[in-house]
Amino acid sequence: MTRFFVDPETLHAQTVMLSGENAAHAKVLRLKAGEEVLLCDGQGREALCRVTDGDMTLEVLQRRDSKTEPKVSVSVYMAFPKADKLEHVIQKATELGAAEIVAFPTSRCVSRPDDKSLKKKLERWQKIAASASEQSGRGRIPQVVVLGSYKEALSRAAKANCAILLYENERATTLKMALEAAPLTTISILSGPEGGLEEKEVEQAKEAGLQICTLGSRILRCETAPLCALSAIMYSAGEF
16 A cells, blocks of 8 residues: 655644645555545554545545554664665665664774764665665665764663674674574664774673674674674564
8 A cells, every 4th residue: 555654743634735846656546536545644643545636635534653663673773884785774674574773983994974964974874774664565765873972872871771793703603693692672782893893892782781692603794793783683573
């Protein structure tokens, strides 16, 4: 079913007129009177609507919680990677059900966007998340968050019920072991850049309360590791 993301206040109305990009998209789809569509507020609520005329006027039939959002809330923390790798992770993590994607700097990050470029990048990243949400049938648009330091990322990630640092040199604790030992309610997964994390950064993560985990004997690229972990978490939570 076709879905459109609108402001939360719009869902309170009994009749809604599509405008802007939503109206343009509706015309491309050639929606006809009598067809049903979904309006989503991007925060987990949606309204089932019926098209009433060719001017894209919608009648609200039912308001409800989104049926496509996962029960587990997963935050993906990724150190700034090179090129457009973060865009790829944002898109795929959104499709897989991430609640948010958080970018931050570490010692080995090659990419370090300045404030001016970061503002434009953040706008683009949020649009990518919105587009991926619409395409994949999400009822929520994940927030893309940028933090100013690794310390801030650790402090924020540690607030989850299960906070995990993915580290290629860990040998004892697997992701499966960490997930089996914690309630699958709120989870944060943190991974490093192309050059990995320094040992002192791993120690800082331990001190902050994060569980250090391995994803196996193979070294995964920085854009592969968080998506691999997110997929495994969704599988463990019964979402697949």
